[in-house]
Amino acid sequence: MRHFILSIFTIASIASSTFAQNRIGTGEVDKLYQSICASCHGEELRGGLGGSLLDKDAWKQVGKTQSFMDYVKEGNLEMGMPSFEGALTDPQIRSLEIYIDEVIQKTAREDQPLIKEIDGVYSAGGYQFKVETILDGLNRPWSVVFFSEDSGFITEKGGNLRMFCGEELGDPVRGIPEVWAQGQGGLLEVALHPDYPKTPWVYLSYSASGGEVDGKAVGMTKVVRGRISNNQWSEEQVIFEAPLELHRVGGAHFGSRFAFKDGYLFFSIGDRGSMEMAQDLSKPNGKIHRVHEDGRVPTDNPFVNVADAYPTIWTYGNRNPQGLDIHPATGELWESEHGPRGGDEINVLEGGKNYGWPTITYGMHYNGKPITEKTSQPGMEQPKHYWTPSIAVCGIDFYEGDAFPEWKNQLLVGGLASQELHLLEIEEGRVIHDTIILHDVGRVRDVASAPNGYIYLVLDKLGKLVRLVPTDSFE
Numbered sequence: 001m002r003h004f005i006l007s008i009f010t011i012a013s014i015a016s017s018t019f020a021q022n023r024i025g026t027g028e029v030d031k032l033y034q035s036i037c038a039s040c041h042g043e044e045l046r047g048g049l050g051g052s053l054l055d056k057d058a059w060k061q062v063g064k065t066q067s068f069m070d071y072v073k074e075g076n077l078e079m080g081m082p083s084f085e086g087a088l089t090d091p092q093i094r095s096l097e098i099y100i101d102e103v104i105q106k107t108a109r110e111d112q113p114l115i116k117e118i119d120g121v122y123s124a125g126g127y128q129f130k131v132e133t134i135l136d137g138l139n140r141p142w143s144v145v146f147f148s149e150d151s152g153f154i155t156e157k158g159g160n161l162r163m164f165c166g167e168e169l170g171d172p173v174r175g176i177p178e179v180w181a182q183g184q185g186g187l188l189e190v191a192l193h194p195d196y197p198k199t200p201w202v203y204l205s206y207s208a209s210g211g212e213v214d215g216k217a218v219g220m221t222k223v224v225r226g227r228i229s230n231n232q233w234s235e236e237q238v239i240f241e242a243p244l245e246l247h248r249v250g251g252a253h254f255g256s257r258f259a260f261k262d263g264y265l266f267f268s269i270g271d272r273g274s275m276e277m278a279q280d281l282s283k284p285n286g287k288i289h290r291v292h293e294d295g296r297v298p299t300d301n302p303f304v305n306v307a308d309a310y311p312t313i314w315t316y317g318n319r320n321p322q323g324l325d326i327h328p329a330t331g332e333l334w335e336s337e338h339g340p341r342g343g344d345e346i347n348v349l350e351g352g353k354n355y356g357w358p359t360i361t362y363g364m365h366y367n368g369k370p371i372t373e374k375t376s377q378p379g380m381e382q383p384k385h386y387w388t389p390s391i392a393v394c395g396i397d398f399y400e401g402d403a404f405p406e407w408k409n410q411l412l413v414g415g416l417a418s419q420e421l422h423l424l425e426i427e428e429g430r431v432i433h434d435t436i437i438l439h440d441v442g443r444v445r446d447v448a449s450a451p452n453g454y455i456y457l458v459l460d461k462l463g464k465l466v467r468l469v470p471t472d473s474f475e
């Protein structure tokens, strides 16, 4: 029997929910709105002397004949909308635009709950499925990888790597490197050589301590590979390590994910909280890197011949990328990147290109202070998709299994703050649909399409590995 449950909700462009990270209604931008716009448009944007700002379709000029920026600068004096030219900077006007988007979506969310759980069965994207807990009691799990139908390795941020077989969780693998568990750092990504187990390398990324500089502890993303037998790590080789002088203070933005293609390993390093370094080719942070599988630098990397440039750099201007995967049909390298408030991105990465952070962004600072009014600039790439408000976009994976055939080659995307799983439908390199498959499931750190066809989610704070198993499908 087929059930038709009207709780599927496909959002054509953009969606999000939680406000833990976005802090909607807080910060400088909120004060700015309340002090100069609310008197006419209402504290909740529902209108007053001026119209409601919640319904963009009802706007007469903005988005049709004029940009938000130009409209707010010029005003419409005849109709009673003042001109803000000179009173507001361009970045401030841009942050107001982001703020209005945030509130529009938050209000839409409150007015229409997305997906209802019905007897533990969810429905979205054309399927009904249940969510099964496979592993529980994990400590801040970060990344999962499979070596057989339902078995693989999982990392815990505090520094443990564990093997699991079905629902059985092994003890921590002995002898893996010690991690610098600071802030967002710790043991991060795990991946297997594409020919595993024939070529039995296991790759790990983690934040490594660089000791102290001027009395302050510093660290940086590091990549190693090793072999595991009898639950023991051995034959370790360093794949990437930044020199000590390039280690940074603070626990922010380490990246890091892996993707393998044609004998290369791609990996990401976040900007480490120093945003301007994302544009600096002499620094490894805020970049995607490409090396051979054994760590050698490819001689045809885009910046190998540029003086002072870090030779492993593949792309730059990347804020904090925590998702990487190769499109199974086209071979393109897709990336997810934590933006600031309102600027989470999905990109397709091409060697040598600049992805803009922090010169261009769709977001603003978490406290609502503007970063820039610029969302585009010649010579900088546009995202394929972005979220305002941010979902705190994390692990991504192209679905390659058979259990949800309609989802084949679509991109699964996890959200931390939003606690959501999204499915992006991609056609000819463009994101044409963004469907929320699950929400309120806990912070989704990683997502994996497993060899058994089920979709596994790594739930960070809940400490779980869960999976989606279809129970029915409908047209």
Ligand code: HEC
Residues within 6 Å of the ligand: 033, 036, 037, 038, 039, 040, 041, 049, 050, 051, 053, 058, 059, 060, 061, 062, 063, 071, 072, 076, 079, 080, 081, 082, 084, 096
């Ligand atoms: C003195 C009252 C007043 C203030 C203050 C005010 N507005 Fe308006 N606003 C209006 C009125 C009236 C309209 C409707 C104009 C019309 O009908 O064309 C409007 C329309 C708009 C629109 C819709 C444009 C469209 O295409 O129809 C936007 C967007 C907007 N305002 C943004 C803002 C922002 C942002 C602020 C604060 C920086 C602000 N307004 C402050 C009175 C105000």
